[in-house]
Amino acid sequence: MQSSTHREVVTVGILALQGAFVEHQATLQKVSLRRRIHIVQVRTPEDLAKCDALIIPGGESTTIALLARLAGLLAPLRDFVKTKPVWGTCAGAILLAQAAEGTKKGGQELLGGVSVTIMRNGFGSQVESFEAPLTVDGLRDSDRPFHGVFIRAPVVLSLDPSSNDPPIEVVSRLSASLLPHNQTTIPLDAGNTDPNDPRTIVALRQGRHLLTTFHPELTKDDRFHEYFIRQCVLPSLS
Template sequence: MPATIGVLALQGDVREHQVALEAAGARTVPVRRRAELEAVDGLVLPGGESTTIDKLLRIFELREPLRDAIESGLPVYGSCAGMILLAERIIGGIDGQQTLGGMDVTVRRNAFGRQVDSFEADLEVSGVTDGPDGAAVRAVFIRAPWIEEAGPEVEVLARIPERTTDGTAAGAAAGKIVAARSGRLLATAFHPEVTGDGRVHALFVRLVNGSRRS
């Protein structure tokens, strides 16, 4: 039986994640209630506005159940805003902003600037190979965070290269961590669900399947 992976459906590009996960062999469900959360083998925290998702988690009474699920070992993949939610520490958050935590990282919110500063880059992502254009993953960054610091138990999967796809120097962003894994938690600063390249989602499905066998 395929793994059932939920996509937090409070804000963000929920359907795009579902399509990518289903292409990787998972069954998907939107998650808005505690009972739905308790029925999944893994969960995706999609992109969106991290402060809004934080508030909605409290309104829907999902924040504490989700924190407990993460602590209990639920596999979770956070994309963009989802990366912020998984971080233990935030730089640039608004007053009162909270995270779910679980990943020993410090994340800088809106690190790459405003919406108009969105860009794409080809990344080498550890554990992701054999794509349509070789091993590189086309990463789309939209008001994205990056990881400033990662703890010793965090595996760095990708960093920003010295130059972006169009040859522009990456500047202060060069070398910043934009994909990481810690146990059953996976996080990317970019949006793989919008490119049609499902390899990051396939990586997460493998992580979920592995946790079901352990």
């Protein structure tokens, strides 16, 4: 049996309980690498056990958590996050966070894994969804902006790593001047925004995990999916 270092196939799961998992699969299928990517739609603990890495899609975070509990997946997901690469987009970013604010009555079950506090719907409601060009460090053709699609997007309120946690690397920020009418649940001053304000962070990495508050899967651009595989998944297999 070949060791993981020399495997030619990488198995990436997509949590397929609710949300944009089909769109993630379609984009992931376009990624061209030397190693073949095998995709598993994860609905059971048995599906999850087959995976080298996992993507948690956008959708409705409370619903995804509830369905995961009903499927017996919450505990396996929490264990998975401790040892393997996970990428959370929008709702998935909320689930990956260490703490969340603005949750529904009764709170929000989280998987943890990324040492941030995040606010649900931090950029506003569905009608305040917007799109914006993003500069992203580390992407292929990084001089070409990535088209960010923000739908009821969460906002990173704070970075909270402990001394034992991997460092947090900011991958992309959103200028407050790009917000439509600057109408957000958490107002950002377009004329005087601290460049280090955590609320401007829309993509970050911590160790093997990737968090994006927007929806890369809703574009035709596969560069973020390639980034996840190259920067988070493949190094974890060596």
